[in-house]
Amino acid sequence: MKAIVFAFLFCIGSFLSLAQTAPEPAHPILKQALLDIRAFREQERKLDQNSGFPLGLHGAAAAKRSHDFALEIQRRIQQIDRSSLGFADEINAELLLYSLEDDISDYQYRSYLNPLLSEGGFHTNITGMSNTVIRNAADASDYLKRLSDVPRYMEEHFGLIREGLAVGIAQPYDVIKSFNNTYEIHIVEKPEQSQFWKPFQQKPSGIADAEWQKILTEAKATIMEKVVGGYRSVKTFFEKEYLPKAPKKPGAQFFPSGLDFYQERVRHFTTTDLHYDSIFQIGLAEVSRIQKAMKQVKDQVGFKGSMQDFIQSLRTDPRFYPKTGEELLKEASFIAKKIDGKLPSLFGRLPRQPYGVEPVPAEIAPTYTAGRYSPSPINSTRAGHYWVNLYNLPSRTLYTLEALTLHEAVPGHHLQMSLTQELENLPSFRRNLYVNAFGEGWGLYAESLGEEIGLYKDPYSKFGQLTYDMWRACRLVIDVGLHAKGWSRQQAVDYLASNTALSLHEVNTEINRYIAWPGQALAYKMGELKIKELRQRATSALGDKFDVRKFHDLILSEGTLTLRLMEKLVDRYIASNK
DSSP states (O other): OOOOOTTTTTOSSSSSSOOOOOOOOOOHHHHHHHHHHHHHHHHHHHHHTTTTTTTOOHHHHHHHHHHHHHHHHHHHHTSGGGGOOOOHHHHHHHHHHHHHHHHHHHHTTTTTGGOEEEEEHHHHGGGGGGOOOSHHHHHHHHHHHHHHHHHHHHHHHHHHHHHHHHHHHSSSSSHHHHHHHHHEEEEEOOOSSSSGGGGGSSSSSOHHHHHHHHHHHHHHHHIIIIIIIHHHHHHHIIIIIIHHHHHHHSGGGGGGTTHHHHHHHHHHHHHHOOOOOOOOHHHHHHHHHHHHHHHHHHHHOOOOOOOHHHHHHHHGGGGOOOOSSSHHHHHHHHHHHHHHHHGGGOOOOOOOOOEEEEEOOTTGGGOSSSSSEEEEEEESSSSSEEEEOOOOOOOOOGGGGGHHHHHHHTTTTTHHHHHHOOTTTSHHHHHHHOHHHHHHHHHHEEEEEEOOGGGOSHHHHHHHHHEEEEEEEEHHHHHHHHSSOOHHHHHHHHHHHHHOOOOOHHHHHHHHHHHHTTTTTHHHHHHHHHHHHHHHHHHHGGGGGGGGHHHHHTTTTTSOOOOHHHHHHHHHHHHHHH
């Protein structure tokens, strides 16, 4: 199932920002491939433009065009003798193939028929339009055209989902049943209440008063008829059509070619050739290891009951939960700033781009995770943002906040993504590419760095870090269980709830996420284990010459990588410094 592109994410595993700036690959086939990719994307953009549908075409024909094009480029790259490539072009070739494979898989396994994840989908993807800046009449006209295309855009996706339901490619009932918040927030009584009204709140200086009034009149009618009407059709579709037909059992194994599809997703998200059964066993071993560390903390604080009793006490003790959203944001901001001051001890190079702390947007917060990083282009007037979820405050644990901040802000996703965008030695397609095993592996590894910079001094916060580590270990077991071993949703909930101190609300939203996005949950722990393995290898090989700042700068020096490429990068470094 191809990753849904939300407003907060870079496009995962597909072609990204492919307008090339220097340097280009040296090999002529790679160089031509990037030129052809740019031309193809421009051709697709013009096709959307000429179709008269400003929100683009998203059906089977578009998926097939991308698939056929990707196959041709893949064929060309696979003809290259890899042993003849320099290391830079070896990276370029492997990452280009990684990107192409997602479009190939999307069509081969018909993932485009399932344009939803547990947090949203096609109908939430377009909310980013509300950030449009209107500077003149042409901008206003363009925005109004896009708003007018909303009903057609919705209907196109209804058609895809109907086809998916007919062949068994769909999200199950338990994932979709709580989707109402993602569309009801846009069903308003007045246009001024709509998120899509935001660009009309301030009159541009270049538009005359009379003309602006005409634009506002048209905008009010368009928002109520097309946008609110479009979201009413989403409500009707989900509640009258989708929910009655949604599958009752979770898991990719029930899709056509289900286990083959899941193994392909395992390979994509871990960038390894490991079978899912092997990953399941790695997960069980990690769960056992972390359980022992958790018991040590329980004993340290003098708790006399069982581990389940200890976890229950953490879930119910009010001192571990914020009383207000402002308190949660302030605490997250304080932790982030404290980490900022420690970064020079771990890194020789830090990003220029700043970041802020903001709440998760209200329309997605009820089904969203505890926090996420929202990146911004390096040349943007907007900083990156560390999102913190304020929905259902009794489920937002303060003892996990240090680990969450390390992962989503610094030295996790903000530092890693911002530095990648600033790298001048990369072709532009690599500056915005995101390999989950690398990015999420780095985020989980960043959580472990808290101890090195003086965090986790409170034993409950340390237990929070272990809970987050256990959470990612459990994912290896749960994801394979759900998608390949016939686990029910309740089995997965029970396993995560009994092994971690996550709130039960978060346990349930997380299990829905794993059901909806096969394989992605495996990336975190598999990536982190590889980074820790390589750090230990470098430490052992270099002895007194090992410098943690240089090691971290090295890992981030080539942008996002597959785990094989990251290992080769470290081995080359060891060889040159021994």
